[in-house]
Each structure stands twice: as C-alpha cells, then as structure tokens.
C-alpha cells in the first residue's frame with residue numbers, strides 16, 4: 505500500500521495511515537501513558553490485530569471525512585520511525601468546530617515533535633479556509649495543555665458539553681499563529 509506525503513516539516517513527515525503501520529501505531533495508541541487520555545473505544549487497542557483493524561477503519565473513512573478533517577501519521581525523518589498520530593475532527597454536539605488532536609509514542613516525548621507537527625497541520629488547515637481550530641484536554645493532562653499553549657492556542661474556558669467530561673478548551677485563529 506502506498507502512502508502520500510501530506511506535509512513536511514524540518515524533522516517530520518505527516519502522511520496518510522496505512523494498515524502496515526499497525527505495529528508502530530500500537531507503540532503509540534497501546535502505550536499506557538497515551539491510552540489513559542484517549543476516548544474509551546481507543547483504550548481497548550491492546551494488540552497489533554486490534555490496531556490493524558482501527559487503522560483499516562481510518563484508511564477507509566479518510567476520503568469521506570468533511571475536509572479538512574482527517575487522521576495522519578507522523579514520521580521522524582532522521583530514522584523513518586513512525587512516532588505519532590494527528591487528527592482533525594468535528595467537535596460534538598453541533599459538528600461545526602474542528603478539533604486538533606495529537607498523540608506521540610512516549611519514547612518520542614520531550615523533543616517538540618507534537619508542537620512541530622501540530623503547527624504544520626494548523627497552517628495547512630487554515631490554508632483550507634478554516635477560521636479557527638480547537639483543542640480540548642482533561643484538566644490534568646498537563647503535557648497536552650502545554651503543547652496547545654506552545655502552538656499559540658489560547659485558553660477559552662472549561663466545558664462538559666463535548667464528551668460528557670470536564671475539559672479545558674483552547675482555540676487558535678490564523679492571526680494567532682506564531683513563527
């Protein structure tokens with residue numbers, strides 16, 4: 505299966521997922537440090553076969569998502585390692601606002617990769633005509649909150665309206681993009 509590079513940054517490539525990514529993807533989504541912050545349906549991904557099924561569903565859904573929604577893999581150029589995932593999806597309940605999500609293999613935390621990949625995806629989404637993007641994080645998810653702030657997102661409040669759990673909400677608009 506071929507994958508199309510979507511975006512390149514200084515150290516990373518952001519591209520479509522493939523079912524061949526299952527093993528590396530399990531290092532991300534199967535890691536306890538990541539899974540604890542994920543939605544309940546992703547927390548059950550504990551083996552390669554389950555991960556492959558999830559990836560197959562993502563690959564199939566990708567062309568039918570409302571642009572610029574999508575899910576992408578993040579690859580580190582220096583060694584070709586698949587280190588993370590990024591997604592843009594519509595936020596409930598009105599499905600008007602897009603939410604940026606990012607996950608990294610814990611072995612790749614602490615190098616600014618989520619910030620670098622997120623910044624590129626935010627820039628790309630704005631080029632598609634999106635006027636604002638949101639990120640939501642549980643109040644104790646300090647790393648996610650720090651990454652949102654590093655991306656230049658501003659805190660807009662706390663809500664339970666999205667996923668029936670208390671979340672901090674961040675937003676970025678084109679004028680707020682950093683260098």
Ligand SMILES: CC(C)(COP(=O)(O)OP(=O)(O)OC[C@H]1O[C@@H](n2cnc3c(N)ncnc32)[C@H](O)[C@@H]1OP(=O)(O)O)[C@@H](O)C(=O)NCCC(=O)NCCS
Nearest residue numbers: 538541606607608613614615616617618619640647648651
């Ligand atoms: C959220 C998550 C992706 C953040 O990963 P991360 O590596 O901390 O994020 P960043 O890319 O912003 O990296 C920042 C860290 O890299 C360091 N860093 C090194 N080089 C850097 C660079 N060039 N640019 C920016 N930061 C850099 C920063 O100092 C910071 O270090 P610190 O954590 O020791 O303070 C990761 O913790 C994760 O996968 N969490 C679980 C899933 C999750 O909660 N996702 C969010 C849902 S909203």
